[in-house]
Amino acid sequence: MNRQPPLFKPSMSNPREPTVTASEGPSGTGEPLLAWFERRTANARLADVQFDDPKLEYRRLFSEVWGTFLLVLVAAGGGVIGATAFGGDLTLAMKALAPGMMVMGIIFFMGTISGAHLNPAVTLAFAVRGNFPWRRVPGYIVAQVVGAVLAAWFLQLMYGGIIHGATEPTTDVSLWVAMVTEAVLTLGLVSVIPGTASGARNVGINGAIAVGAYIGLVSVWGAPVSGASMNPARSFGPELVAGNLTAYWIYLVGPIIGAMVAVGFEYILKGKATKAGAEAAQGILDENPDGV
Secondary structure, three states, rough: OOOHHHHHHOOOOOOEEEEEHHOOOOOOOOOOOOHHHHHOOOOHHHHHHOOOOHHHHHHHHHHHHHHHHHHHHHHHHHHHHOOOOOOOOOHHHHHHHHHHHHHHHHHHHHHHHHOOOOHHHHHHOOOOOOHOOOOHHHHHHHHHHHHHHHHHHHHHHHHOOOHOOEEEEEEOOHHHHHHHHHHHHHHHHHHHHHHHHOOOOOHHHHHHHHHHHHHHHHHHHHHHHHHHOOOOOOOOHHHHHHHOOOHHHHHHHHHHHHHHHHHHHHHHOOOOOOOOHHHHHOOOOOOOOOOO
């Protein structure tokens, strides 16, 4: 039986010091560089195929639960802690920028797993656009709602006053103005997300910076008006735990309308959906979509 040579072998001068064998690089007999690279990355590509297995969908769903939990923890937590005696130093700018920074971090650490939707409006937009399979939409939305509710419960159990972390429109504008504000804010958000996720690498650095910065910046002016939710799950969690869903329709209807308009804009700007966009939406960030 032929045995593969070990990856490392002791050097003659120091038996404990490993040295790379010829199998670690292109062979001295003239092995083509691309063939060597393909051989070296075979296991990684096999892992990618296994990771896309529908039986492992729980990984993506768990990442959506965990990511949405962290997002709502920061977004609602700013209001909850800001209403306490020890959190009075939190300013509106801090509360507005914190969710954007959190989304940036979430995209960095789990964007390659689930696409880091964290938002039913985003998931629906990807599906309508044709970048995300409809059969996976219900699971994603349920996962996002579960994460939001768990975060709201955690804040209520730890600190109380979860209503202070809920998104509610100011009394100085009508409910319809608040709804349109949410629609316009979400229109911009969902325009930014497909715009940076249409290429396979944009979910990484480009997507994280663009999406996080957008959320933080528009929240500075949008938060005093409507709470700048842009996310039906983020609003649902705290309002459910607080037992006050009176104005929730604003944060359901507004973001969905904005997301659908954004899909139309995306079609006008870029035409039909691309394979790269589908892989970004689903969290598949391979250098080559064909895995070669």
